[in-house]
Amino acid sequence: MGSRLVEQLGAQNAAGATASTLADQIRALVLDGRLTVGERLPSERALALELRRSRSTITRAYGLLEAEGYVARLHGGNTRITLPHADIVTIPTDDDSAIDLSIASMDSTPGLYDATVRSLPRLAAMRGTSGYSLRGLPELREAVAARFSERGVETSADEIMITSGALNALNLVLATIGRRGERALVEQPTFPHALEALHRHGYRLVPTPVDVEGWDARHLAETLLSVRPHLAYLIPDFHNPTGATLPDDERSRLVATARSAGTTLIVDETTTELDIDRGWAPTPMAAYDPRVVTVGSMSKIAWGGMRIGWIRAERSLITRLLAVRPSFELGTALLEQCIAVELLADMPALTAHVRTRLRAGRAAVEAGLAALPGIRMPSTPGGLSAWVDLEVPVSTALSLAARERQLILPPGPRFTTGGVLERRLRIPITLPPERTAEAMTRVAESWAHVQGGAASHGDDLRHAAVI
Structure with a gap:
């Protein structure tokens, strides 16, 4: 049976990856919570065999992660997930400037x-x-x-x-x-x-x-x-x-x-x-x-x-x-x-409030996505969110770009068992319209960043860690 790391990466995503790309992919799993602090990673030899890559590629990838503080290599060859300790800039989720789209929930009913x-x-x-x-x-x-x-x-x-x-x-x-x-x-x-x-x-x-x-x-x-x-x-x-x-x-x-x-x-x-x-x-x-x-x-x-x-x-x-x-x-x-x-x-009052709020939230997400080329919002007759189709497998990259803009946006693979659905993104329709509009502005900026091919490396990614 394959390792959990490769299950989360998705073998197709890791195939042919350079050391730098592989390090980025593992870092993204850590930042998104799909790999947990303290979790043991496969040995260099085992991961090289599983991905059919050279051991030197795996060694370089682990070395990059270690230099940035995302793994610790212990005696006996164990490699475990860590987080950077020095001068980490976190996303202050209790700050009005940050928007958290990982929680799809409305504020309280008026009653x-x-x-x-x-x-x-x-x-x-x-x-x-x-x-x-x-x-x-x-x-x-x-x-x-x-x-x-x-x-x-x-x-x-x-x-x-x-x-x-x-x-x-x-x-x-x-x-x-x-x-x-x-x-x-x-x-x-x-x-x-x-x-x-x-x-x-x-x-x-x-x-x-x-x-x-x-x-x-x-x-x-x-x-x-x-x-x-x-x-x-x-x-x-x-x-x-x-x-x-x-x-x-x-x-x-x-x-x-x-x-x-x-x-x-x-x-x-x-x-x-x-x-x-x-x-x-x-x-x-x-x-x-x-x-x-x-x-x-x-x-x-x-x-x-x-x-x-x-x-x-x-x-x-x-x-x-x-x-x-x-x-x-x-x-x-x-x-x-x-x-x-x-x-x-008084269930009628509860459901009426829910319907009004969700309709307004859905309209705000639709308006925000309408101007973004290559993103398709499906029909959303209810529920918590829109399951957006990005048409290209860049959901994790978009999530990382969003973090740099004080926006927590979980990528499609966060909702799966094996690191798949990189074309998908969940966007809640539960926030007030004005808050959603600001979130969609940040999504647009992040999308432009990803579409422009700008890569997030090194210090930028360290600042994206949420503790």
Whole structure:
């Protein structure tokens, strides 16, 4: 099996690379977080064999990285990832001059303050309790269950567990049913932190392609039946980052195929309510099989600062989740749960706010990209972002150029399992229009820099490190 470094580089990208180019590619992986500080790289000999390059080329590449502070060569031949220590100029993400497009999330709904005030009597009434909420407040579980029922899958409060966000929910599910060494099917591209969670729980990832046009249904079905992965992690509604939605007929076939393969489906519905003008509402995947595990959250429809999520699953799995949860947390904060009860009581207001904000954000991104030759923005009927086609494999180079302009812009490969999709770029449509306009100005400057063939080397790249 090949090394993780070559998996992240993409063998096709590294083929024929000079020492300088190879060093640039590895540096980009470090700056983007795809290689982590302390991670061990292959030996010079092993990497030379894997890339079919001379050992002297690898030695020079590692030497360039060492001189700039991006690797440390230790006794015994170990080479590990580091970051430069002296006079690093970071991107100050808490500074108004910096714009972070790695976070696709809106500010809070206008109703958050009033909902907080209304929630206080509910919170005060619980002062005589222990304050721990392992399963979640009954009224919040009932509200979440009611929303599932409204969308087409009858659900009771006993089938709901409240969590501290959707990612927390995913990690709890994996801690409960996970099997180290097994395979997990994932979409390519997908939510990066879900990939990290699956890796951390010991899964070997098997990708299946998704694009703005949707899923490759044949590849998905054949992969499920031939590989028979233990589980599959899917985002069927306004897929992150492509924005695609899986049609109902494909959902039905997918669930049946997964059942035949013995694969547990974990469906992430974090983006489900982010509709702008899709024109139709799909049926939840859980409607086709009660064994489907669904995770969701309030972060995209209310506010990321409200760490409220949930799991919908069979009662037997909820019981197992309750047994595992105390090993790493004792429940979800009560104040946030009380606020969520108030917010979910007025879903029309929440979804109307989301639609208005996303429509304005989408228009700002469209306007910014319209003047850039060679960049194509697809139809984006909802979701968090536009999955932009650059038409040439320069996404990482564009990301590095953006860093020099105080813009954090994750490249396409950040959303993949193997350093591919260099033609793609995720641009959030969630920022206020005026902020988006400024971000797009910096994207235009970065694009002109990349199109002009200017390369980022040495000191410039050291200044791009984000700690």
